Amino acid sequence: MPTIEANGVTLNYRIDGPPDAPVIAFSNSLGTTLAMWDAQVAALSGGFRCLRYDTRGHGQSSLPRGKFSVEVLAEDLAALMEGLGIGHAHVVGLSLGGMTGQALAAARPDLVDRLILVATSSYLPPVDLWLDRAQMVRARGMGSVAENVVGRWFTPLNQTSDGALATRRRLEEEISPEGYAACCEAIGAMDLRERIGAVTAPTLVISGGADPSTPPIMGEEIAARIPGAEFIVVPETAHMIAVERAETLNGLILSFLGGSAAAAPDRTGSGGPATEIADGLGRSRTLLGDAEADRIRAEAGAFGAPWQDFVARYAFGEAWGDETLPWKTRSLVTLALTAALGQEDEFKLHLRPALRNGVTPDELRSLLKHSAVYAGLPAGTAAFRWVREVLGEELA
Known part of the structure; x- marks a missing residue:
């Protein structure tokens, strides 16, 4: 897959879909790669141009030296879009990707048409939890957190599903401990609560009803702070909604972006x-x-x-x-x-x-x-x- 130098980092990215279609930019969660959006791209790329990328320090994207913030991750996405000649896009982010989306929409409203925030938060204390997790993966590797993390990302019935097993494999094999740790520190230091009131893009906030990582009350708070935001809870679903309830999320995205019949024709051509x-x-x-x-x-x-x-x-x-x-x-x-x-x-x-x-x-x-x-x-x-x-x- 191609890479681009953007905001001082080498970002691995992929684009699928018609070149003249509206763009959806997907931002992935902590501990995943752009592959977490496979099901969304398969469903949406018939009618949208789907841009996804590895967050810095994840997958095949580089990790510059030094600490960074969630705001810097938003600058990465802005620079990626501008580097690819994309003047504006719908932005979909899950967990850390949703934090990135909030920061981007607040700072660069010109780039964001519609904003979909999935299983995320604008503030996620305590900071010690994130610092301890960063220290653990630096000392003991990604395997030290994999079982606990995937256990929180999927409901018990789905923890041995193909999607869960693939997610765990990527977490252990494709995520660098230092990249994961640096993003943990960025999350621990994040507080977007006062900033997101400036978001002007029409916004949909989606929470998993059984998500222990970013429970619905966090999504509800985001929706309350962003003017006119809509809030939906997907029942019986944990954190990794894009994988565990891919069809449901695809339907919500299509509906919010204007409906499947108009925006994303049936890929078989029947419609x-x-x-x-x-x-x-x-x-x-x-x-x-x-x-x-x-x-x-x-x-x-x-x-x-x-x-x-x-x-x-x-x-x-x-x-x-x-x-x-x-x-x-x-x-x-x-x-x-x-x-x-x-x-x-x-x-x-x-x-x-x-x-x-x-x-x-x-x-x-x-x-x-x-x-x-x-x-x-x-x-x-x-x-x-x-x-x-x-x-x-x-x-x-």
Whole structure:
């Protein structure tokens, strides 16, 4: 793969996709290489020009002497884009890559069209944890942290999957201890909280519901600080969302960047309704969770399958895919309407997704009281009962 001298570092990079297509720049996490984005490039490079690179000190990118900051990593990406003649791009970053994306969007808004921040944080103390980890890998190598790191990156059911095993192999074999340690020190010293309020790019923040490294509360804080940012939690998912839930992330990226049908045609060339249905199915799995989406499809059977395709295409494709309203607002509207109409099954189906989309218990209570004023007290009483039946002690 080619390299380029940018910001005093040799960066290994790769570009896939049509030369005249919109650019997506991918920035990788700590302890990975550009290969972590393989599934995204496979899905998106039909309609986008996908730029990915190894962060300095990772993979085949060099590591200049001396310490550096997350802001310097953002300067690396800016210099890479400018060196390749890319004036602006959508930026997608996971973990350290998301930190890089935040710093870049704050400092160089001219370069960032839309920003997608995955499993990341703007501030990640304690600093001693990062200094201790840096010291460990310098003394004992990458194998000393591999098991613990991959154990936090993937949920227990997926820790022996092909994706997890490949991620661990790259961590141990393709990441230099010094490069990893230097990035640990940069993360420990990072505090972007006051800076990201200056981000003007439309922003989507995605957290894994079971991520112990950068839990949803960190993603929620980023979304609260960036004006107009949208926040989504992918349930039953740990840190390495790009690998563990690749199809879900691909669907979210496509939706946020304008929809799969328009922005990234079906790579088989078929396009049309099949692509729209697939896009809706991916969005329904993100909203409802894999288990619930699979249950609904299974219960529909062969007779109901065309109806479920219709729902996927229009409810989750057209309605939930419309970017005009954020998902939290749509959840509130959905709960209010289903409560008013007495649609118990639909109300219960959308209750937990609403909480994952950022609706708080206090907001839920206020919504039901407000709805009851206009829909009737019996409707409000029923809705409060349905909440107790679904959430029970969780609201105590």
